[in-house]
Amino acid sequence: xxxxxxxxxxxxxxxGIVNALSEKVLESGCNIIDSRMTVLGGEFxxxxxxxxxWNTIAKLESGMPALEKQLNLTIIAKQTxxxxxxxxxxxxxxxxxxxxxxxxxxxxxxxxxxxxxNIEDLSTGSYSAAHTGTxxxxxxxxxxxxxxxxxxxxxEHFTEFCDNLNIDAIMxxxxx
Numbered sequence: 650x651x652x653x654x655x656x657x658x659x660x661x662x663x664x665g666i667v668n669a670l671s672e673k674v675l676e677s678g679c680n681i682i683d684s685r686m687t688v689l690g691g692e693f694x695x696x697x698x699x700x701x702x703w704n705t706i707a708k709l710e711s712g713m714p715a716l717e718k719q720l721n722l723t724i725i726a727k728q729t730x731x732x733x734x735x736x737x738x739x740x741x742x743x744x745x746x747x748x749x750x751x752x753x754x755x756x757x758x759x760x761x762x763x764x765x766x767n768i769e770d771l772s773t774g775s776y777s778a779a780h781t782g783t784x785x786x787x788x789x790x791x792x793x794x795x796x797x798x799x800x801x802x803x804x805e806h807f808t809e810f811c812d813n814l815n816i817d818a819i820m821x822x823x824x825x
Contacts, residue, residue, distance in 0.1 A: 651700040653729045654679070654709060660722035664692040670695065673716050678705035698729070738793035739800075740769070740823035747816035749775050755787065759812050764803070767793045775776040791823060 658670065662803060669687060674681055679701035686695045710726055717724045747753055754773060754793045762819065770791040778785050795802065804820055 651707045651731075653682075653702050653731060654699050654706050655729050656695065656697050656699065656713075656724065656726045657774075658695040658717075658720075658722045658724045659692050660720060662688050662691055665692050666695070666720055666722070669716065669720055670697075673712055674699050674709060677697055677701070677709035677712060679709050681697070692703040702791070737796045738767075739796055739798075741792050741794055742819075742821050742823050743788070743789075743790040743792060745788040745811075745816055746818075747786050748813070749784040752790065753786055753816065756814060757790070760807065761792055764798070765795060766798075769793055 656670075658666075660666070664782045670683065674697075679699040682698050682700050684695070684697035686693070686697075690695075691706055699706070701709065706728065713724050716722070743757070745753065745757060754771075756811050758768060773786065773787065775784055775786050777783070794800070807818065807820055
């Protein structure tokens with residue numbers, strides 16, 4: 650039976666972090682099964698889930714303090730279980746674009762959480778609009794809608810919600 654470990658790490662961005670961390674995972678006998686890695690400001694952030702036998706996970710965990718010092722990272726590792734995939738949820742993708750202003754993530758998250766809809770994945774970014782230089786905000790989400798939800802009503806309420814906040818959004822089923 651596989652065991653699972655979630656590793657979160659952040660530290661000053663520099664070449665070699667991904668190589669050193671993935672090498673440590675490989676040397677311990679574990680496998681990276683899911684990950685997100687990105688530069689945020691001057692920091693490099695990593696979130697990954699690895700699998701392995703109990704002894705390979707233990708070996709990886711015991712090597713984290715040395716890797717933390719070697720790479721000058723702050724690392725947190727936590728054992729976990731595989732995600733229980735519910736067949737009674739429908740995955741949808743949400744894309745949001747708006748002029749940047751505080752509260753967009755909070756407002757959209759509250760819209761879905763108040764309807765018992767789970768956010769599975771979320772990423773945001775910003776860019777300068779062509780010609781005007783206006784700072785624009787983008788958000789990509791994957792949500793899990795309970796199967797018993799009325800999708801037409803949800804779509805209508807979400808469109809009205811976005812119109813009230815002056816944000817453009819697309820809500821589509823996830824296509825595998």
